[in-house]
Amino acid sequence: MLDTLLPILIAAALALAVIGAGRRVRLWRQGRPARVPLLKGLAAMPRRYLVDLHHVVARDKVMSNTHVATAGGFVAAAALMILVHGLGLAEGVLGWLLLAASATMFVGSCFVARRRRNPPSRLSKGPWMRLPKSLMAFSLSVFAITLPAVGLLPEDFGSWSLALALSAVLVWGLGEMFFGMTWGGPMKHAFAGALHLAFHRRAERFGEGNRSTGLKALNLDDEDATLGVEKPSDFTWNQLLGFDACVQCGRCEAACPAFAAGQPLNPKKLIQDMVVGMAGGSDAHYAGSPYPGKSVGEHQGTPQGPIVAREGKALVDAETLWSCTTCRACVEECPMMIEHVDAIVDMRRFLTLEHGNTPNKGAEVLDNLIATDNPGGFAPDARMHWAADLELPLMADRGSAEVLLWLGDGAYDMRNQRTLRSLVKVLRAAGVDFAVLGNEERDSGDVARRLGDEATFQSLAKRNIATLSKYRFQRIVTCDPHSFHVLGNEYGELGGRYEVRHHSTYIAELHEAGRLHFKPWKGGGVTYHDPCYLGRYNGEYEAPRNVLKALGIEVAEMERSGFRSRCCGGGGGAPITDIPGERRIPDMRMNDVGETGAELVAVGCPQCTAMLEGVVDATAEVRDIAELVANALTEAPEASAGAARQSSDRPQAVEVV
Amino acid sequence: MRPDTHHNGSLAVTVLVSVGRHPLTGRGRRADQDARGVELARTLTDAEVELWHAGRLDEGSEAALRGYLGMGFDSLSLLEQPAGGDVLPALAEALEAAGPQLVIAGERAEQGEGSGLLPYLLAERLGWPLVSGLAAVEDVAEGVATLLQALPRGQRRRLQVRLPAIVTVDAAAPAPRQSAYGPARRGCLDVQAAAVMDDADMAQWQAQPARKRPKRLKIVKAASARDRFKAAAAKAEGGGGQVLTDVTPEEGAEAIFKLLKEEGVLR
Numbered sequence A: 001m002l003d004t005l006l007p008i009l010i011a012a013a014l015a016l017a018v019i020g021a022g023r024r025v026r027l028w029r030q031g032r033p034a035r036v037p038l039l040k041g042l043a044a045m046p047r048r049y050l051v052d053l054h055h056v057v058a059r060d061k062v063m064s065n066t067h068v069a070t071a072g073g074f075v076a077a078a079a080l081m082i083l084v085h086g087l088g089l090a091e092g093v094l095g096w097l098l099l100a101a102s103a104t105m106f107v108g109s110c111f112v113a114r115r116r117r118n119p120p121s122r123l124s125k126g127p128w129m130r131l132p133k134s135l136m137a138f139s140l141s142v143f144a145i146t147l148p149a150v151g152l153l154p155e156d157f158g159s160w161s162l163a164l165a166l167s168a169v170l171v172w173g174l175g176e177m178f179f180g181m182t183w184g185g186p187m188k189h190a191f192a193g194a195l196h197l198a199f200h201r202r203a204e205r206f207g208e209g210n211r212s213t214g215l216k217a218l219n220l221d222d223e224d225a226t227l228g229v230e231k232p233s234d235f236t237w238n239q240l241l242g243f244d245a246c247v248q249c250g251r252c253e254a255a256c257p258a259f260a261a262g263q264p265l266n267p268k269k270l271i272q273d274m275v276v277g278m279a280g281g282s283d284a285h286y287a288g289s290p291y292p293g294k295s296v297g298e299h300q301g302t303p304q305g306p307i308v309a310r311e312g313k314a315l316v317d318a319e320t321l322w323s324c325t326t327c328r329a330c331v332e333e334c335p336m337m338i339e340h341v342d343a344i345v346d347m348r349r350f351l352t353l354e355h356g357n358t359p360n361k362g363a364e365v366l367d368n369l370i371a372t373d374n375p376g377g378f379a380p381d382a383r384m385h386w387a388a389d390l391e392l393p394l395m396a397d398r399g400s401a402e403v404l405l406w407l408g409d410g411a412y413d414m415r416n417q418r419t420l421r422s423l424v425k426v427l428r429a430a431g432v433d434f435a436v437l438g439n440e441e442r443d444s445g446d447v448a449r450r451l452g453d454e455a456t457f458q459s460l461a462k463r464n465i466a467t468l469s470k471y472r473f474q475r476i477v478t479c480d481p482h483s484f485h486v487l488g489n490e491y492g493e494l495g496g497r498y499e500v501r502h503h504s505t506y507i508a509e510l511h512e513a514g515r516l517h518f519k520p521w522k523g524g525g526v527t528y529h530d531p532c533y534l535g536r537y538n539g540e541y542e543a544p545r546n547v548l549k550a551l552g553i554e555v556a557e558m559e560r561s562g563f564r565s566r567c568c569g570g571g572g573g574a575p576i577t578d579i580p581g582e583r584r585i586p587d588m589r590m591n592d593v594g595e596t597g598a599e600l601v602a603v604g605c606p607q608c609t610a611m612l613e614g615v616v617d618a619t620a621e622v623r624d625i626a627e628l629v630a631n632a633l634t635e636a637p638e639a640s641a642g643a644a645r646q647s648s649d650r651p652q653a654v655e656v657v
Numbered sequence B: 001m002r003p004d005t006h007h008n009g010s011l012a013v014t015v016l017v018s019v020g021r022h023p024l025t026g027r028g029r030r031a032d033q034d035a036r037g038v039e040l041a042r043t044l045t046d047a048e049v050e051l052w053h054a055g056r057l058d059e060g061s062e063a064a065l066r067g068y069l070g071m072g073f074d075s076l077s078l079l080e081q082p083a084g085g086d087v088l089p090a091l092a093e094a095l096e097a098a099g100p101q102l103v104i105a106g107e108r109a110e111q112g113e114g115s116g117l118l119p120y121l122l123a124e125r126l127g128w129p130l131v132s133g134l135a136a137v138e139d140v141a142e143g144v145a146t147l148l149q150a151l152p153r154g155q156r157r158r159l160q161v162r163l164p165a166i167v168t169v170d171a172a173a174p175a176p177r178q179s180a181y182g183p184a185r186r187g188c189l190d191v192q193a194a195a196v197m198d199d200a201d202m203a204q205w206q207a208q209p210a211r212k213r214p215k216r217l218k219i220v221k222a223a224s225a226r227d228r229f230k231a232a233a234a235k236a237e238g239g240g241g242q243v244l245t246d247v248t249p250e251e252g253a254e255a256i257f258k259l260l261k262e263e264g265v266l267r
Helices: A002-028 A038-057 A061-086 A093-117 A126-150 A160-183 A188-198 A237-244 A251-255 A267-279 A318-322 A329-333 A340-355 A362-372 A414-429 A446-450 A454-468 A481-490 A503-512 A542-550 A585-596 A606-613 A625-632 A638-649 B032-043 B059-069 B087-098 B118-126 B181-186 B200-204 B225-233 B249-262
Strands: A400-406 A434-436 A472-478 A500-502 A526-528 A600-603 A621-624 B011-016 B019-021 B028-030 B047-055 B075-080 B102-106 B130-141 B144-150 B156-162 B165-169 B188-192
Touching: A002 A061, A002 A126, A002 A160, A002 A188, A002 A237, A002 A267, A038 A061, A038 A188, A061 A093, A061 A126, A061 A160, A093 A126, A126 A160, A160 A188, A188 A237, A237 A267, A237 A340, A251 A267, A251 A329, A267 A340, A318 A340, A329 A340, A340 A446, A340 A454, A340 B181, A362 A446, A362 A454, A362 B028, A400 A414, A414 A503, A414 A606, A414 A621, A414 A625, A446 A454, A446 A481, A454 A481, A472 A481, A472 A503, A481 A500, A500 A503, A503 A542, A503 A625, A526 A542, A542 A625, A585 A606, A600 A606, A600 A625, A606 A621, A621 A625, B011 B032, B011 B087, B019 B032, B019 B059, B028 B032, B028 B059, B032 B047, B032 B059, B032 B102, B032 B130, B032 B165, B047 B059, B047 B087, B059 B075, B059 B181, B059 B188, B075 B087, B087 B118, B102 B118, B102 B130, B118 B130, B118 B165, B130 B156, B156 B165
Parallel strands: A400 A434, A400 A472, A472 A500, A526 A600, A600 A621, B011 B047, B011 B102, B047 B075, B075 B188, B102 B165, B130 B165
Antiparallel strands: B019 B028, B130 B144, B144 B156
């Protein structure tokens, strides 16, 4: 009986899966067009999956092995099952391979089941709780029906009732694995995820050491184009596809500083809301952690309906979007390579450019940027007041220099002025040929862009690019990672390509070249806070640590450091939009610092300095790396260095062992 | 006074807007008080709001005028005026023809003459009442508006005025909403020909940058925070002042002249 039933079942499951796939593709194609190399993407997909995606998954070894066994077993078992049972090619080695594959998958699914016994809060429940059982049903039933095929059991083994029961289990397994894959079950992630990897919006992020973190420019010349994303169908089709790939593992949720602070944002829920909007419906079926302070089931959307309502509720509340600090912790953690920050900024663009609804101080800051080219609304000709006694060389006088020192808007901030003065001292000590733009410098446009005001960003960027094009320099050095990121990664699309260095990188280079000499460190314990825009955005984790090491400081690392560093709360205009939560993000970060027992936290970003120094009753002092370096500067120990060299050059007696 | 000209029960409101100037950079922008006027009009229920500007359309003014459109308007009527023209006749004629119920303006322009006299001259010419320094329009019913006028130190005075009327907006009025780029770019600047009259007086004036005026130092001899707060919140003590009642204009002028000499304003 099974001989006739199996091909029919398998064919039916495949047919339903194909129909479901067609429906799913139609949902994605509601999005805006985007040009992606289709064949090249498909060809690159296996490598992106096996190398880039696995690299992220492998941060959790147990889950990574579990997934290899389960997914690998499933793919092999599914293919072999079609050959063996669907087409009746049971002879020879195929049946035995199928047994091995389904057994592997079963072992994997046991680990999945163990994971689901006491799942951490970040995992979604709901349909995901039945997944291990479905995986077992599929693997066990395939294993069982294959036993007679390879001759381990007689063909007529068992009664017809046993065969019927086995078929029922198989139908469940097939239903979850094939039907569910394209009709919206948990296995959807395999289908959507594979295509998402193939047609990713940032193909350039794949490959060893590659990263792609700059926001994509909005075309402002096309007057008919929607500014930003108003409704789910305003995303590009491959963005929608990316949302659909989410496995709801909640790694983003665990990494999100806004979620931890009790602000109404959960990156996982946001992506699921986009899926709800794409398919149409309410978020009532969502089975993970909600946005803090917002209950599930009150929001709904349609592909053509607004994501954020001007009044009342739609798919997402505006404050959810404005809670994000754009720290990219979610993107860094996402095993499905979903780009949360792009989506959030896309939706913010619409709120700012079309609704004119940037919350709290947002409107004021944007008005200041338009009128005075700096977010504080200070006089542009007061930009260099902090350096009145330093006689900094101006590019306007010099025309060219080896290094263009980009000051950033920290030039107006009394705290950051101390950092800038230290940096100038360090550059002078190393004899660097540098110059500043002075009053010709404008805000880089970072805040405007993260607040969604692409028009002001592009206006500032274009004028800065025009200014920079007047002068000749080899590289730009800045102590502001936000300027660093924008100048280095985002001006390129608008025609300004520069070699940009963060000051920690540049100081490390100067030290390595022997141009800086330090006194030994005499202070207490030190930890280092990685700025998001230096670390995750630009991959610079080593240089600041090398500088600290050169200073003789042994860094006591925080639990969350490097690519897992927790945001200070100062990025993405978050201090400006200031969405209330239960805790403050900088307080949490200062607690991280306190746990290391460090008396001092070294930072490399004006925002981080401001946020961390704003913490009341902090246990550690906050110092920029430039300040630490400037304090440790000493003359080159020339005489002794020369003597040392002499002594090492002179032939010496060597003990013979 | 004109008879009530209610359009289908909705209130016809015209906001006069000018091209502002940022105090630090001198860049064109929507003028702060005018933008507050627009915001005030936006908060009126059941109002049909029109924006009018008398002036020239050029590169400098366009961005500023579009700033008003970005507050959620499809169009702005621009009564074309040459540089140095007197906008009074153009505005008066246009207002007379359009017949709005309520005209809202800022207290004074941020550049140019900036005398703050335009609303008064318009009111005089049209024969309409004028209320200055508004903080809010509370209610409009049966051709009568209930207004809240801002007085110093946060005090408010409730006034009723029969429409049509001209009102000017104080800095105490609600802050203007954000100007959004999309509507600002899409909105239409509807250029209309209008009466032109040269401002003969202004042509003879010499303009020069204003000097900073000396400010009387406010000496607070407060020992505690409470005293400082009281000093900040207290009404100005009318120490040397003098109230003149039932005097002839000549006597009044004489008294003012004397005070100005004492204060060193006139020498």
